[in-house]
Amino acid sequence: MTSPRVLIPLPIQDSEQRRFSLGKNYVNHLIAAGGLPILLPTTANALDDWRALYVYADGVMLTGGGDVDPSLFGEEAHPATYGIDRQRDEMEIALARWALQDDKPLFAICRGIQVMNVALGGSLIQDLPTQWAGALPHSGSQHGLERHEAAHSISVEPGTRLAHVLGAAHVQVNSFHHQAINRLAEGLRIAARAADGVIEAVEFPNKRYYLGVQWHPEDMAAQRADMMRLFSAFVAACRA
Numbered sequence: 336m337t338s339p340r341v342l343i344p345l346p347i348q349d350s351e352q353r354r355f356s357l358g359k360n361y362v363n364h365l366i367a368a369g370g371l372p373i374l375l376p377t378t379a380n381a382l383d384d385w386r387a388l389y390v391y392a393d394g395v396m397l398t399g400g401g402d403v404d405p406s407l408f409g410e411e412a413h414p415a416t417y418g419i420d421r422q423r424d425e426m427e428i429a430l431a432r433w434a435l436q437d438d439k440p441l442f443a444i445c446r447g448i449q450v451m452n453v454a455l456g457g458s459l460i461q462d463l464p465t466q467w468a469g470a471l472p473h474s475g476s477q478h479g480l481e482r483h484e485a486a487h488s489i490s491v492e493p494g495t496r497l498a499h500v501l502g503a504a505h506v507q508v509n510s511f512h513h514q515a516i517n518r519l520a521e522g523l524r525i526a527a528r529a530a531d532g533v534i535e536a537v538e539f540p541n542k543r544y545y546l547g548v549q550w551h552p553e554d555m556a557a558q559r560a561d562m563m564r565l566f567s568a569f570v571a572a573c574r575a
């Protein structure tokens with residue numbers, strides 16, 4: 336039996352826009368969990384080609400990066416909004432919609448949870464520090480935290496898929512985001528929040544695995560078995 340194939344969009348996101356780049360921890364932990372990554376450059380621009388590779392894949396992973404174009408949820412850009420890549424947005428939104436329609440497993444991380452919510456009709460808080468009163472320090476790098484270090488805790492909703500996978504009601508997570516879900520898309524369920532009310536995880540109920548997290552489990556999974564289980568449960572769903 337071959338490993339489940341997981342499609343991951345591969346963006347250009349270096350400062351000089353010269354190289355494709357994707358954190359290796361996404362890929363390595365997916366492989367460690369038994370999955371086979373298929374990296375598709377976001378500059379491939381034919382919807383039919385994305386669709387063909389999507390059909391070939393057993394699951395989809397959406398990763399971190401710059402902000403989603405706010406015009407996709409009907410807003411002007413906030414001054415702090417950065418790194419917009421419309422091509423990537425369109426590819427990832429299509430993948431998120433297809434995966435929901437087909438009940439193909441989708442694991443969405445950081446920017447990925449934001450893409451998921453916009454793809455299904457929701458909106459984003461464009462800049463937590465200036466638009467969310469009492470916001471916790473969600474931008475860990477500005478507070479000197481390493482990628483694997485916890486920045487804040489989350490409260491996990493009982494009875495959710497996330498609660499089942501993590502196995503705890505309160506969990507410490509890292510945090511490298513300045514945006515978050517604002518208006519929740521219809522059908523999505525909140526699976527975790529930070530103490531300041533920021534949505535940290537969502538899922539679509541009664542799907543094989545349709546889960547988004549606002550933190551970066553790929554950077555904690557080497558030290559944390561609960562974070563690794565997010566990858567292994569995802570790959571198990573892709574295999575099923």
Ligand code: MN
Binds near residue numbers: 510512529535550
């Ligand atoms: Mn956070």
